[in-house]
Amino acid sequence: MGNVILKVENISKSFSTVEVLHSLSFNVRYSEILGIIGENGAGKSTMMKILTGIYLKSSGDIIFEEQKIDLKKPIDAKKIGISIIPQEFNLIKDLTVCDNIFLGSELRKNRLLDKELMKKKTKEMLKVLEVDISPDEKIENLSGAEKQMVEISKALAFKSKILIMDEPTSVLTINEIKILFRLMKKLQKEGLTIIYISHKLKEVKEICDRVMILRDGYFVTEKKIDEITLEQMAESMVGRELSQVFPSKNKPSDEIIFEIKGLTIPGVIENVSFALRKGEVLGLGGLVGAGRTEVSEAIMGLRPVSGGEIMVKNKLISIKKPADAIKAEIGYLSEDRQGSGIITSFSVIHNITLVSLPSYSNNTVSWIDQKAELKASKKYQKIFNLKAPSLETHLEFLSGGNQQKVSMAKTLDTKPDVLILDEPTKGIDVSAKQEIYHFVNSLVKEGISCIFISSEMEELIGMCNRVVVMQDGRVTGILEDKDINEEEIMFYATGIREGGN
Amino acid sequence: MLKKIDWQKYGSFVALLVLILVSSFLSPYFLKFQNLMNILRQVSYIGIIALGMTFVIIGGGIDLSVGSMAAFIGAIVVLFMNFLGTVIENEVIVIIIGMATGIMAGALFGAFNGFMITKGKIAPFIVTLGSMAIFRSLTLYIGKAGEIQSSNMIYGEFGTESFMLIPVPVWVMLILAAVLNLVLNNTRYGRYICAVGSNQNVAMFSAINVSSVRFFSYTLVGILVAVSSILLASRFNAVSTSNMGLGFELDAIAAVIVGGTALTGGRGSVWGTVCGAVMLGVINNMLNMVGVSPYLQGTVKGIVILGAVYIQRQKQ
Numbered sequence: 001m002g003n004v005i006l007k008v009e010n011i012s013k014s015f016s017t018v019e020v021l022h023s024l025s026f027n028v029r030y031s032e033i034l035g036i037i038g039e040n041g042a043g044k045s046t047m048m049k050i051l052t053g054i055y056l057k058s059s060g061d062i063i064f065e066e067q068k069i070d071l072k073k074p075i076d077a078k079k080i081g082i083s084i085i086p087q088e089f090n091l092i093k094d095l096t097v098c099d100n101i102f103l104g105s106e107l108r109k110n111r112l113l114d115k116e117l118m119k120k121k122t123k124e125m126l127k128v129l130e131v132d133i134s135p136d137e138k139i140e141n142l143s144g145a146e147k148q149m150v151e152i153s154k155a156l157a158f159k160s161k162i163l164i165m166d167e168p169t170s171v172l173t174i175n176e177i178k179i180l181f182r183l184m185k186k187l188q189k190e191g192l193t194i195i196y197i198s199h200k201l202k203e204v205k206e207i208c209d210r211v212m213i214l215r216d217g218y219f220v221t222e223k224k225i226d227e228i229t230l231e232q233m234a235e236s237m238v239g240r241e242l243s244q245v246f247p248s249k250n251k252p253s254d255e256i257i258f259e260i261k262g263l264t265i266p267g268v269i270e271n272v273s274f275a276l277r278k279g280e281v282l283g284l285g286g287l288v289g290a291g292r293t294e295v296s297e298a299i300m301g302l303r304p305v306s307g308g309e310i311m312v313k314n315k316l317i318s319i320k321k322p323a324d325a326i327k328a329e330i331g332y333l334s335e336d337r338q339g340s341g342i343i344t345s346f347s348v349i350h351n352i353t354l355v356s357l358p359s360y361s362n363n364t365v366s367w368i369d370q371k372a373e374l375k376a377s378k379k380y381q382k383i384f385n386l387k388a389p390s391l392e393t394h395l396e397f398l399s400g401g402n403q404q405k406v407s408m409a410k411t412l413d414t415k416p417d418v419l420i421l422d423e424p425t426k427g428i429d430v431s432a433k434q435e436i437y438h439f440v441n442s443l444v445k446e447g448i449s450c451i452f453i454s455s456e457m458e459e460l461i462g463m464c465n466r467v468v469v470m471q472d473g474r475v476t477g478i479l480e481d482k483d484i485n486e487e488e489i490m491f492y493a494t495g496i497r498e499g500g501n
Numbered sequence: 502m503l504k505k506i507d508w509q510k511y512g513s514f515v516a517l518l519v520l521i522l523v524s525s526f527l528s529p530y531f532l533k534f535q536n537l538m539n540i541l542r543q544v545s546y547i548g549i550i551a552l553g554m555t556f557v558i559i560g561g562g563i564d565l566s567v568g569s570m571a572a573f574i575g576a577i578v579v580l581f582m583n584f585l586g587t588v589i590e591n592e593v594i595v596i597i598i599g600m601a602t603g604i605m606a607g608a609l610f611g612a613f614n615g616f617m618i619t620k621g622k623i624a625p626f627i628v629t630l631g632s633m634a635i636f637r638s639l640t641l642y643i644g645k646a647g648e649i650q651s652s653n654m655i656y657g658e659f660g661t662e663s664f665m666l667i668p669v670p671v672w673v674m675l676i677l678a679a680v681l682n683l684v685l686n687n688t689r690y691g692r693y694i695c696a697v698g699s700n701q702n703v704a705m706f707s708a709i710n711v712s713s714v715r716f717f718s719y720t721l722v723g724i725l726v727a728v729s730s731i732l733l734a735s736r737f738n739a740v741s742t743s744n745m746g747l748g749f750e751l752d753a754i755a756a757v758i759v760g761g762t763a764l765t766g767g768r769g770s771v772w773g774t775v776c777g778a779v780m781l782g783v784i785n786n787m788l789n790m791v792g793v794s795p796y797l798q799g800t801v802k803g804i805v806i807l808g809a810v811y812i813q814r815q816k817q
Binding site for chain 2: 300302321322323325326332334339340341342343344345346350354355357358361365366367368370410
């Protein structure tokens with residue numbers, strides 16, 4: 001820590017006539033880890049895109065190592081030593097690790113690719129990062145964490161001085177996060193400066209030296225990490241006091257409304273059984289890859305099962321395709337919002353009624369009652385406090401939190417009795433998260449039952465009446481009431497303990 | 502943002518108006534009623550096919566077989582009617598049976614493409630490339646590579662008739678466009694085909710039967726090819742096995758794209774396609790009238806297609 005490597009002075013950015021960054025100024029010091037936090041739409045990504053030459057600034061100066069620089073395109077930033085690891089990895093899945101690392105800066109000998117040298121260098125780099133992957137491995141065969149290591153190597157191959165990491169832990173398991181943090185510390189010692197963007201305040205607290213908070217495109221505050229508490233961070237991000245994050249839990253009735261028995265997908269999930277009571281929030285916990293999403297996809301008829309029974313209201317039902325599940329009044333909010341939840345080129349209205357469309361077009365020519373669609377959408381706009389210029393607005397123009405609200409509305413519009421929410425708060429900001437918690441709570445109070453999948457411990461602890469913990473495709477334990485805490489969940493999730501309850 | 506949506510919706514109409522304006526300055530004959538009707542008649546055969554192609558492309562697919570399918574259906578219809586003529590006296594009944602057969606054949610051929618694409622899981626480009634070759638070859642075979650003359654006395658009449666001054670094929674195109682426009686914008690199927698074309702995965706997760714939605718779009722285009730083929734065969738009262746429908750697939754795709762439908766799928770416009778087809782016809786007509794070599798007309802058409810797509814890109 002000490003001298004300033006990068007100075008940002010009065011940077012503003014406007015898209016057409018709307019200013020989204022308002023005269024932002026801050027410093028980044030040599031070999032520090034600077035955390036930047038803020039809600040979705042606070043301007044973090046926009047600022048980083050300016051620093052990496054993806055967006056052009058509207059006004060202001062960027063001073064790098066005491067020289068004013070002008071970033072016109074991404075390669076300009078890379079050349080001076082600013083690299084970014086984007087949230088969505090920027091790797092070509094058909095190419096090998098080595099090819100990806102040197103993509104765009106291939107080493108050559110006599111005008112031909114020097115494959116041997118590149119392979120050697122890749123090996124060295126991977127060794128420094130202490131990861132055990134072969135340079136010849138194809139990207140598509142790597143895990144999320146390994147892909148991230150490749151991204152880091154790619155940045156290092158460019159001799160980066162500043163490495164920007166945008167939500168690097170969102171695809172990682174707890175163990176992988178530990179490895180990543182160890183690596184970050186190591187790189188920091190070797191002189192690398194890291195800008196760390198995240199929603200996860202605990203991680204910021206753990207890894208960063210300093211934290212800067214943005215809200216609505218304005219600079220709010222900047223503090224040394226030990227001078228600010230998690231609560232203060234959250235409050236400065238939102239700009240108001242966060243009262244109760246989680247609502248008080250609803251007491252479910254004893255009536256079992258939904259049950260699965262011995263659900264099996266060969267090689268994926270094995271003999272998964274649990275029951276859901278009316279008005280209950282049943283958590284599904286476990287590490288990434290434990291098979292939780294696969295269980296819900298099997299319930300929804302998105303994956304063929306080799307065995308097992310699904311009972312709704314004590315009646316055995318057969319689900320072969322998603323339409324069967326919808327008919328059985330089961331709703332599913334997918335984990336992958338953009339990939340399988342919403343259509344970004346559709347309007348808010350058309351997204352909301354996508355699943356429930358048959359009920360708006362229940363006539364011989366399946367003519368859609370567009371007035372009814374609009375009415376329903378208005379209702380959800382109000383319930384969810386949806387912020388959109390208009391209900392005709394395409395979803396690509398909405399923030400992640402608002403997209404998620406639309407996705408929720410879509411799932412609810414089929415009027416399900418059983419609601420499966422798969423990572424409902426993934427990638428959305430604190431206040432939208434809170435809204436969703438309260439909304440789920442009000443739903444279960446009305447008698448809807450909810451299966452709540454989450455990788456965030458606090459959510460499981462704060463929201464669920466019971467938690468089913470899975471490991472390696474199997475249920476290892478079901479926790480209740482006071483047994484629901486981080487340690488217990490971890491014990492079962494890692495398979496240290498098994499067969500609870 | 503409002504401006505952008507408006508442009509997407511009405512861009513092709515504006516372009517058509519500009520084109521008509523320019524053409525009317527270039528040639529005094531352009532705006533003559535007879536000339537306009539000629540253009541519309543010429544584009545209607547492609548236009549009808551392009552209406553179906555719009556649905557296929559919105560659904561994220563493509564159909565290269567429409568041209569040879571048109572020839573094949575035409576050949577079947579004429580041969581079948583010639584046969585029927587030897588057993589049934591009443592020529593009107595012969596025509597009705599012949600047409601019904603043609604439509605059914607179209608639905609069947611389209612369904613074949615759709616089946617191979619959805620159940621066989623082969624890329625639409627490949628499936629329809631294959632069926633394009635199959636249909637043309639079968640046409641040549643059953644027609645002995647020559648021209649198949651219709652022996653029906655009145656079949657050739659209705660295709661050349663006009664109703665309220667407007668040629669029959671133009672009426673057919675306009676009525677079909679009006680109906681299909683409603684299907685696209687106001688019915689569940691229309692919404693579903695857009696969803697499937699935008700993001701197949703989301704559609705699947707949303708309990709939409711993706712396969713049947715796509716399957717139906719190919720069946721639909723097959724039926725429309727049959728309609729077009731029946732009208733075209735009636736116009737000449739004959740089918741040329743080697744020439745009929747040649748290059749229709751490219752013209753139909755061009756009309757769809759110029760009309761503002763995204764080749765990547767997900768959104769499109771039925772009236773836009775009609776506009777696109779008319780635009781291509783107007784360009785040909787104008788080039789003829791100002792005496793540009795017919796060999797150069799393809800170049801102009803190509804430039805218009807590239808220009809239209811380029812403008813759409815910029816506006817996104």
